[in-house]
Amino acid sequence: MSADPNAKYQSPLTSRYASEEMATNFSNNKRFSTWRKLWLNLAIAEKQLGLPGITEEAIQQMKDHLYDIDYEVANAEEKRRRHDVMAHVHTFGLVAPKAAAIIHLGATSCFVTDNGDLIIFRDAMDILINRLVCVISELAAFAQKYRDLPTLGFTHFQPAQLTTVGKRATLWIQELLWDLRNFVRARNDLGFRGVKGTTGTQASFLALFNGDHDKVEELDKxxxxxxxxxxxxxxxxxxxxRKIDIDLLAPLASFGATAHRIATDIRLLANLKEIEEPFEKDQIGSSAMAYKRNPMRSERICSLSRHLMTLVGNALQTASVQWLERTLDDSANRRISIPEACLTADIVLSTLQNVVNGLVVYPKVIERRINSELPFMATENIIMAMVKKGGDRQECHEQIRVLSHQAAHVVKAEGGDNDLIERVKKEPYFEPIWNELDQLLDPKTFIGRAPQQVDRFLKDYVDPALAPYSEILKNKKQVDLNV
Known part of the structure; x- marks a missing residue:
């Protein structure tokens, strides 16, 4: 068989996108060294509780050989025995011969497979929590910077009242804070399978300790x-x-929905040329259209987020068909779905951090779009100003209605600019407020409490949520994507 890695399929999650940290966490080295640590912990505890035949020399040999796994031997043994755990018991025993007789003593395969998975999943959640914290921190800085920059708001992707660039970012951050809460909860809720035996009754350990229930409980602890x-x-x-797997994957799927929503917003804003994700000097947007600046990172976030959102379905279905004390139709499925969920979430977070850190805002484009819509939004302010000058509200409404329709015709039918204010300035009826029009059209008078909402949200919600991760944020690194 060819040793060329390009000669056979590789998952793009690890070969193309994944961080080294997360890929390492789900590597064979991590998995099988974790098994060896579990066998070591079991032997230490059994020795401490007085089980005979476990020597200090055996313990030391196990400690000395936690990481030097001979995969050739292990693979040959698994092929012969058709059992991965026993293959690694044998392989470990070869390098720790004084412990060979007591490795896996009293345990079932799930002692290492399930407990090992729980350790790996817990470590994966730590990686994801740290990445999510960095994304929230980057986005909070962005919100603060643009807290009072007016921008056109949209409902139904139709022009609506103004908001600010920073206020819009707080909508993204709020959902990410909920994801952080869910990640931390899922991580901290992870327990340990412990020392339970073949069907969970601890019968094998009760036999080892001659019926001493207290010692079996102490061993588990x-x-x-x-x-x-x-x-x-x-x-x-x-x-x-396997319901535990649902509790792990559901928060990741929920985060996938958040990330998809944020990346979609950025893609929409990129089309409007108001905000763009980072675009490198030599980056090519299209092989044919050289001018293109496609939002490829945001598109990748959406693409992978959709994959992430589907994976919880595997956990739901697997948990629902676990027969009695167990069935093995969960094993192959979980080897794929859970690592893929963690790897995908990690990639989405890394890409999102890269995007957020390099977001480019174009205030002049934003201002131009505001100016094209603001005159229509200002009509109520114009009516109120005229009434204050003694005008009749109903008459003023009719005057501004006629001018608004004329201006709308220019915009829609003729493709011209919105000239409503010019029409107001030429209409003698509105002469009493001509000198107030600039003030009435100041975008900052249309954003309500958006800047203050940003300040309060960051102070009361974001800062406390990030406070426990000060060391992580102090040492955070900017993400440089390989692809």
Whole structure:
């Protein structure tokens, strides 16, 4: 078989997009070294509780060989035995011969597979939480910078009242804060399967400790603590409940919806030429249309987010068909869906951080679009100003209605600029307020409390949410995407 990596399919999640950190977390090295640590923790706890035959030399040999995994031996053993766990028990025993007889003592395969998965998933959530915190921080700085820059608001993607660029960004941040809450909750809710035996009854360990229930309970507690968890699930079948996988993937799917929404907004704004994602000096937008500046990063976020949102369906279906104490039709599925969910979320977050950090705002384009729509929005202010000067509200309404329709005809039928204000300036009826028109058309009088809302939101919600991650933010690195 060819050793050329280009000679066979590779997942683009790892070969093209994934961060080294997340790809390493789901690597064989991480998986199988974690198994060895679990076997070590089990042996340490069993020895501590007085189980005979476990020597210090055996423990030390296990400690010395946690990472030097001979994959040739392991693969040959798995091919012969058709059992991955026993293949690695054998491979570990070859380099730790003094421990060979007690590795995996009393355990079932799920002792390492399920507990190992929970460790890897917990570490994956730590990576994702740190990345999400960096995205929120970058976007908060963006919101603060543009807190009072007026921009045309849209409902139904039709022109609406003004908002500010910073206020719009707070809508994105708020959803990301909810995602952060969900990530942290899912991470902290992860327990440990613990030491439960083949069907969860701990019968094998009860036999090892000659019927001493207290020692079996203590063994469960010790291995849980040695593995870095505060508590284990009180009851399990052979596996931990696959409902836990739903609790892990659902927040990731929900984040996918958030990321898709943000990236879609950026794509819409890029079409309007108001805001653009970063575009490198030598980047090519189109092979045919050299002028193009396609929002390819935002499009990638949308594309991968859709994939991320679908993966929770695997967990839902798998959890629903777990028979009695267990069935093995979950195994192959989970090897794909859960790593892919974490890898995809990591890629989306990395790309989103890159986009947010390099967002380019074009105030002049934004101002031009405001000026094209603001005269229509200002009609009520014009009516109120005329009434203050003694005018009749109904008569003023009719006057401005006629001029507005004339201006709209110029814009829609003739493709011209909105000349409503010029018409108002030429209409003698409005002479009493001619000198007030500039003030009445100041965009900052149309944005309400948007700047103050940004300030309050950042102070009362964003800053407290980011406070526990000050060290992460102090050392955060800007994301340089490979592709």
């Amino acid at each position: 010790l291995v849980t603590e040695l593995s870095g968890f505060k508590e284990c699930y009180p009851v399990t079948g052979q596996t931990y409940s």
